[in-house]
Each structure stands twice: as structure tokens, then as C-alpha cells.
Amino acid sequence: MSANANLILIGPMGAGKTTHGKWLARQLGRRFVDLDAHIEQHTGTSISHIFDLEGEAGFRRRESEALAEVLASDGIVLATGGGTVLSEANRALMKARGTVIHLHLPPEQQLQRLAGDRKRPLLQCADRAGRLQQLSEIRTPLYRACADIHIDLSRMPMSKVRHHLIECLNERAEGAEPHHA
Ligand SMILES: Nc1ncnc2c1ncn2[C@@H]1O[C@H](COP(=O)(O)OP(=O)(O)OP(=O)(O)O)[C@@H](O)[C@H]1O
Numbered sequence: 130m131s132a133n134a135n136l137i138l139i140g141p142m143g144a145g146k147t148t149h150g151k152w153l154a155r156q157l158g159r160r161f162v163d164l165d166a167h168i169e170q171h172t173g174t175s176i177s178h179i180f181d182l183e184g185e186a187g188f189r190r191r192e193s194e195a196l197a198e199v200l201a202s203d204g205i206v207l208a209t210g211g212g213t214v215l216s217e218a219n220r221a222l223m224k225a226r227g228t229v230i231h232l233h234l235p236p237e238q239q240l241q242r243l244a245g246d247r248k249r250p251l252l253q254c255a256d257r258a259g260r261l262q263q264l265s266e267i268r269t270p271l272y273r274a275c276a277d278i279h280i281d282l283s284r285m286p287m288s289k290v291r292h293h294l295i296e297c298l299n300e301r302a303e304g305a306e307p308h309h310a
């Protein structure tokens with residue numbers, strides 16, 4: 130794997146992009162950037178507050194600007210937000226600027242994992258299960274279309290996720306076909 134290539138994690142809320150991204154960056158001695166945290170640092174406020182003030186459209190504009198800014202760098206590990214793939218321009222940029230890794234988690238498992246969450250604005254609704262299902266139907270094809278590597282976390286014991294991540298990246302570096310776990 131070239132040290133210059135960015136590694137870009139995509140996937141739904143709660144899949145573990147931030148958690149595994151931090152680990153991967155430490156493991157590879159790379160700089161880690163979390164797109165949501167970057168937006169919060171640069172605006173000085175929370176994502177929820179941005180949604181309140183500017184709506185989802187305002188947040189998406191900020192997200193696209195932040196993505197272009199951070200992907201001007203080389204060699205980073207980037208954890209994106211769950212909805213970063215919604216924009217075609219974002220998808221094209223990610224594909225052009227790095228190896229894109231899709232962490233797949235089905236809505237039922239997202240629901241369990243994010244049960245206590247109060248800070249993801251799209252989940253602050255009465256029917257969380259329905260919302261997660263709806264988002265999954267719209268977004269899963271976009272994650273799949275954008276990614277070079279797919280890891281299905283639903284069929285994998287958690288202890289293996291990280292090992293598998295490294296294995297997929299090594300296979301790819303050796304010129305193997307994109308891996309479907
Ligand atoms: N392998 C795992 N097993 C159990 N819980 C996990 C695992 N990976 C992540 N989590 C937990 O799931 C929650 C969400 O993880 P994380 O914030 O990394 O997701 P994300 O993909 O970055 O979500 P978002 O798109 O909303 O930023 C966290 O509380 C995290 O501790």
C-alpha cells in the first residue's frame with residue numbers, strides 16, 4: 130500500500146468508521162481525520178447545532194467543503210460521516226483521492242449500537258428503526274458503488290474486524306481484486 134494513498138472509511142452511522150479509523154491510523158502511523166470532528170472544530174459548534182441553524186442542506190454544504198479540504202492531503206486515514214456519500218461530487222472526489230473502504234452494518238445492528246445516542250440529529254425521531262431502514266435503502270447502493278473494499282461487519286465476529294481490515298489492505302497492495310467479505 131502506497132504511503133501516499135489516503136484511506137477513506139465510509140458506511141452508515143454506528144458502523145465504526147471513527148472507532149476503527151482511529152485504530153487503523155495508529156496502526157499504520159498515519160494522521161487520522163474525522164470529518165464530523167473536523168467540521169465541529171472548524172465551525173466551533175456541534176453538528177446538531179448546525180442542523181438546527183442551517184438544516185441538513187447547510188450541513189451537507191459544510192461537509193462537502195470539509196471533504197475537499199481534508200482530501201487535499203495525502204496519506205491520511207479519514208472517517209467520513211454516514212451521509213457523505215449522498216453527494217455525487219463527494220463520491221467522485223473520494224474515489225479519486227484514496228482507497229475507499231465500506232464498513233457495512235445492517236440497520237437492526239445500528240439500532241442496537243446507537244440506542245443511547247443523543248447527538249446524531251437524524252436519529253432524534255420517534256421511529257428510529259424506520260429511519261435507519263429508510264437511510265439504509267437509499268445509501269447502501271451508494272456505499273457499494275463508491276468503495277474499493279467492502280467489509281460486512283454483520284457476519285464477522287468483532288474481534289476479527291481489525292485483522293480483516295489490514296488483510297484487505299494488504300491484499301489490495303499486492304494487486305488482488307477488490308475484496309468482498
Ligand atoms: N466493533 C464494535 N463493537 C461494538 N461497538 C462498536 C464497535 N465499533 C464501534 N462501536 C460503537 O458503536 C458506536 C458508534 O461507532 P462510531 O462512532 O465509530 O461509528 P461511525 O461509523 O463513526 O458513526 P457516524 O457515521 O455517526 O460518525 C460507538 O459507541 C462505538 O463505541
Ligand SMILES: O=C(O)C1=C[C@@H](O)[C@@H](O)[C@H](O)C1
Nearest residue numbers: 142165176210211212249250
Ligand atoms: O448519516 C448521516 O447522515 C450523518 C452521520 C454522522 O456521521 C454525521 O455526519 C451527521 O450526524 C449525519
Ligand SMILES: [Mg+2]
Nearest residue numbers: 146147165208
Ligand atoms: Mg463517526
